[in-house]
Each structure stands twice: as C-alpha cells, then as structure tokens.
Amino acid sequence: MKIVNLDHMSANPLLPEVKDVMIEAIKMDYGNPSSQHKIGEQAAEVLENARESVANLINSAVPKEIVFTSGGTESVNHAVKGAAFANADKGKHIVTSNIEHNAVIRSLRRLKTMGYTITSISVDKNGRVNPDDVAKAITDETILVSIMHSNNETGTIQPIQEIGQITKNKKIIFHVDAVDSVGVVPIDVQKLGVDLLSFASNTFYGPTGVGGLYVRRGTPVWPLLDGGVQENNKRAGAENLTGIIAMGVAAKLARRDMASRIAHTKKLKEKLLKDLPAYIDEYIINTHPEYSLPTLVSVSIKYIEGESIVLMLDDEDITVSTRSACATGSLRASHVLLSIGLGHADAQGTLVITFGVDNTEEDVDRFLTVLKTVVTTLRDISPLYQSKS
Amino acid sequence: MYSKTVMDHFKNPRNVGVIEGADGVGEVGNPLCGDIMTIYLSVQDEHIKDIKFQTFGCGSAIAVSSMLTEIATGKSIDEAKKITNKDVAAALEGLPKNKLHCSNLGADALQMAIKNYEDKKAGKKIPEPKREEKHEHNHGDQCYCPYCDAEVDEETTFCKACKSDIDSHH
Numbered sequence: 001m002k003i004v005n006l007d008h009m010s011a012n013p014l015l016p017e018v019k020d021v022m023i024e025a026i027k028m029d030y031g032n033p034s035s036q037h038k039i040g041e042q043a044a045e046v047l048e049n050a051r052e053s054v055a056n057l058i059n060s061a062v063p064k065e066i067v068f069t070s071g072g073t074e075s076v077n078h079a080v081k082g083a084a085f086a087n088a089d090k091g092k093h094i095v096t097s098n099i100e101h102n103a104v105i106r107s108l109r110r111l112k113t114m115g116y117t118i119t120s121i122s123v124d125k126n127g128r129v130n131p132d133d134v135a136k137a138i139t140d141e142t143i144l145v146s147i148m149h150s151n152n153e154t155g156t157i158q159p160i161q162e163i164g165q166i167t168k169n170k171k172i173i174f175h176v177d178a179v180d181s182v183g184v185v186p187i188d189v190q191k192l193g194v195d196l197l198s199f200a201s202n203t204f205y206g207p208t209g210v211g212g213l214y215v216r217r218g219t220p221v222w223p224l225l226d227g228g229v230q231e232n233n234k235r236a237g238a239e240n241l242t243g244i245i246a247m248g249v250a251a252k253l254a255r256r257d258m259a260s261r262i263a264h265t266k267k268l269k270e271k272l273l274k275d276l277p278a279y280i281d282e283y284i285i286n287t288h289p290e291y292s293l294p295t296l297v298s299v300s301i302k303y304i305e306g307e308s309i310v311l312m313l314d315d316e317d318i319t320v321s322t323r324s325a326c327a328t329g330s331l332r333a334s335h336v337l338l339s340i341g342l343g344h345a346d347a348q349g350t351l352v353i354t355f356g357v358d359n360t361e362e363d364v365d366r367f368l369t370v371l372k373t374v375v376t377t378l379r380d381i382s383p384l385y386q387s388k389s
Numbered sequence: 390m391y392s393k394t395v396m397d398h399f400k401n402p403r404n405v406g407v408i409e410g411a412d413g414v415g416e417v418g419n420p421l422c423g424d425i426m427t428i429y430l431s432v433q434d435e436h437i438k439d440i441k442f443q444t445f446g447c448g449s450a451i452a453v454s455s456m457l458t459e460i461a462t463g464k465s466i467d468e469a470k471k472i473t474n475k476d477v478a479a480a481l482e483g484l485p486k487n488k489l490h491c492s493n494l495g496a497d498a499l500q501m502a503i504k505n506y507e508d509k510k511a512g513k514k515i516p517e518p519k520r521e522e523k524h525e526h527n528h529g530d531q532c533y534c535p536y537c538d539a540e541v542d543e544e545t546t547f548c549k550a551c552k553s554d555i556d557s558h559h
Binding site: 262303304305306307308311312315324343344345348380381383384386387 | 396399400403405407416420423424425426427443444445446447448451452520
C-alpha cells in the first residue's frame, strides 16, 4: 500500500527537479570555487548563482548576505553564538522566548556557562510572543534578541515584524530562527527588519545537510568555523557545492510555486480540521487559528499517548510525528506544549501532522479513518479514559 | 527500535480490561512521567485466576503490561511476588535502554495489586486511590539521566551513575 506521509517536517522528499540537478552536479566534477583556474571559476559561478536564488527567496538586498551552512542547526548556532561573541564588549544579555527550538535553547545554555545572561519570555495560550514583552525585557546590556518565525511543534507564527521594529529602534541585533518557514511562507528579510535569519534547504524540498544564514550587511557576527576565507570570510571550509546547487534550484522552485503550494496544503489542513470532529472527540488543537504554517496541524488527543498512536498508524503505513516525552527520549513533556498551557497528560497525546505538495485529500480521509480506529483501541486500554467515563 | 515480541504484545495486547469487584488492584506511574498502569487481580485458592490491565503509555508500556499478565496468569501469590520488572523485560527480549525507567513498571503494579489483595484479606482499611499529576522525583528545572534518573549536570553528555551516554535532552 502507498505510504501516506504526513510527517514532512521530519524529512521532505526531494523534488524530482532537485534530484536531477544533484545528479548532474555530481557528474560535472565541479572544482573548488576558491581556485583561480578555469575549473574553479566555473564552480564559483554556479555557487554564486545558487546564492542569488536563495537571496531572492527571502528578498535579501544583496546575495552576499547569504552564508551557506550545513543546515538549520549550524545556522542557528552561528547566529546566536557568533553574535554573542562578536558583541560581548557591549553587553552579555540575550532575550529569547520559551518556545524556541533546542538549537537556540542549547546554544543559549552554552553561552550561560560563559557568563551571558538570558531572559526567556512566555507566550500566550495561543503560543504567541507579545512584542511588548520583548521591549520590556531589553536592558542596556542586551546585545541580541532571538525569536523563532514559526514553531516546529505548533506551527504558530510569531509577530516578527513588530519585534523587528523594536530591535531596530533600540539598535539590537535580531536573529530569527526561520528554519520551518523559509520556502513555506513568504519571508522578506527587509520588511521583517531582521539582522540574522536561519533557514534550511530541506524545508523547501532541497537536500538535508545544507542551509543558510542571512547576515544583514554590517551585522557583527563571528564565524563558528575558523579557517579559510570562504563565504565572504563568514564560514570557513570548501563549500558543499552539490548540496548548494540543489538548494538554489529548490529555492527558485519554492519562490515560483509558493502560492500554489500554500493553497494546496492549506486546503488539506482545513479539510483535516473540519472533518476531525466527525472521527474523534476530546482533543485540543494547538495550532494558532490565524497565524500558523499552512502545512502544520498540532493536535493533542486526550487519554492516550503519542508514541503508541504513531506506531499504530505506522503499522497502517501512515507517518506522523509526536511530541510525547516517551518518543523524544527526554522523558519530559515538550516545553512548547507546556508553555501554551497544556497539562502533562494532554501533552503526551500530541501529534504533529505536516502536509506536503505530494499529499492528497484521499490521504486526509485515510488518515482520519485509521486514526479513529487507533484512538478507540488505545482509549479502550487507557485507565485515564476508563476513570473519566 | 522494538523487538518483535514487544511489537506483538503492543499490537495484540493480552488481558486488556477491568475486573469488576477485583480481589486486588494496583496502579503505578503518573502522566508527568508518561505512563500509568493499572492491574486487576482475581484470586482463587491463593492463585491468580484472572488478571487484567489498563495502560496509558507508549508502545513498550503497553507491551510490558501485556507480557506481565501472561507471566502472572495461573501463578500462586508467592510465585507472583517474585516477578520483577527485569523478568518482564527479559521475556520481551529486551527493551530500549531509555524505556527501562518509565515504561517497565508492570511488575511494580502487580506487586501493588498483590499487596492490595493481602491488605483486604487482612481486613486493613484501604484508602481511596487518587491520581495526581505529580512525580516522586519532581523534575522541575533539574536535569535527570533518562536511563537511571540520577541527577546530572545540565550540559553533561555522560551519566556517571549508570555510565550511559546521554544523547538526548535531559
């Protein structure tokens, strides 16, 4: 049976065009873009073409503002640690939110051991940061504000432009982790007023292992990797040219097809939300009704646990993600879900469903039909459901 | 990730349900930790005549409960008292290391059910069971090893207590 993939956030399939380009790139035996000879120049040309495509996707003023990295995690580490190191003489205070991805959280935790102080602000029950709270958290010592564009567990989109106004007025560096947004929803770094923006190629059907960091001209950021002068002296090491070429093509396609992709996934998301009550009861939708990714639905199903649901769906060839403590190995409920006010038991039963260009309405129907059976089976086993009834 | 036996017991759990007027009931775990297991016993001539379970939890928690009920069925109370969580994990052909702490509580629930049975028999007053969202080792902001639950430093990647590499966010 065909696998119904409703877990695009974990791994997006490569678009056929991207695959073709990657295979071609491997066959081309490109040289090193830093070399002075013809082979090197040819490599430099395709590298810069890819940079331009990526810059266009986020409306960066000049392609030079794009630094290619090994993916979202590196970009975030580079932005957060690089800005902290480069500006330590001005202060050591950083403002962030309670719902950031672990790449941000753990980078900040590392900085804490080096004498930096962090203010982490709460979100409302819909999972959104209040820009006023950011303004209030900023002190004379603040050198960086880091807030994510969309959350990877709830899909909720933050008021980045409003926060960007605040950081601009106060002349503080603003980093946005947009790993789950770039290529999915329109991102205009100039309009948003951000200084640093992290993103990854796989989010828009490019390969994994390649990503980018937007660095607004003049933003002081130390490199994470020291060595050669590649990437305008911001990221040393010979470039992953095959990956970057593929990312460039994926970026071009994402820009061209964004409106139709949004329309397609939004239709599926709306269908899921509309039809869900006909299949199961007693659940909580964690995704913001208005400000959220068109691709993501987060739902907490009461009285049952997420990993069990995922395994049972997988048995029927349907893939989704969960945010239960059991499945993450941390044995603690998701910090994001607790931050939006979910209880521990409810957080345990959370599924993250992410749509992609390859999904159909039939996929949604099949998912819902199987989900109904799975929920009934697991609730029959659950003592929480038993004592409730 | 799971053995074939675990998947079999997870997908086809044995002895699911409630015994009305059970001779003994035991419950362990809480939602904070991830799993809750309830065991119901029916005892005849000091032997477990019937045993049923209900579990809120992950795949391994359900498999553990199911396997435990298979092991315990027909055993004398004295024999059943000797069943350990380790026995259950072994019968399941092993469990992932990080599941041993939270999910492998079936034998504990059985021992509580046996105690409940013996207390009832001895005429002891049994307090009404209450389920709360709390944990005997309150995690709070402190970090714990996901394998043995020992307290660890926030940034450490190695648990000195059980000598495990800690590869996830504790």
